[in-house]
Amino acid sequence: MKTKLIAALAIAGTATIAFAKENPMVGGAPMLDTKTIAENASAAPNLTTLVAAVTEAGLAETLMGPGPYTVFAPTNDAFGMISKASIEKLMMPENKQQLQQILTCHVVATEAFSTDIAGMISDDGGMHVVPTVGGCNLEAYMEGGELKLKDENGRIATVTTADVDQSNGVVHVIDRVLLPSGQAG
Known part of the structure; x- marks a missing residue:
């Protein structure tokens, strides 16, 4: 009996190690x-x-809430593609609503890892529409083995770090800020 228990624990320990996945660094x-x-x-x-x-x-506070969320997170370099004057203007209190819309166009009200998104893209024939919390529709597709997102203005972001698991969702780091329809940056 003791031998069977030790063998079962050894197998369980091996299974845990086999499935353990480390989160990517950002x-x-x-x-x-x-x-x-x-x-x-x-x-x-x-x-x-x-x-x-x-x-x-x-x-x-919202992004500290229970979620689940998927966030497409633009890097500092992505924001650097927008003029400094435009960023400063967006950060002014009187432009809070516009800033909220831009940011929520990077948020989806569900948890979707890259394999989930790739499956939806495949199921939809190569392109999947992703509705965001901010009311934007992003087009997700694969190109050269990379996950891409196109906003309503035709701006394209590439996921540079995928599947960053969080307690309330998942983050995919992207290389471009996505904007709502009609907004240029």
């Missing part, structure tokens, strides 16, 4: 699946502009 910072999207983003040095914008827009 900007060199460890991302912990026990922390919320807002907490982990705050630790990533390449997401400081996003964190500042989320804070200014009053969305940090």
Whole structure:
């Protein structure tokens, strides 16, 4: 009996190790699946502009909530593709609603890992429409083995780090800020 129990524990321990998956680092910072999207983003040095914008827009508390959410998180370099004057203008209190819409166009009200998204793309014949919390419709597709998102203005973002598991959802880091229809950046 004791031998069977030890063998069962050894097999269970092996199975756990086989399925354990480490979260990717973001900007060199460890991302912990026990922390919320807002907490982990705050630790990533390449997401400081996003964190500042989320804070200014009053969305940090939402991204600390239960979710689940999928967030397509633009890096500092992605925000750098937008003029400094435009960013400063968006961060003004009188433009809070516009900033909220832009940021929520990066959020989906469900948890979708890259395999889920790839499956939806495949099921839909090569392109899947992703409705966001901000009312935008992003087009997800695969190109050259990379997950891409196109906004309503034709701007294309590539997922550079996928499947960053969080306690309240998942983050996919992207290389471009996506904008609602009619907004240029």
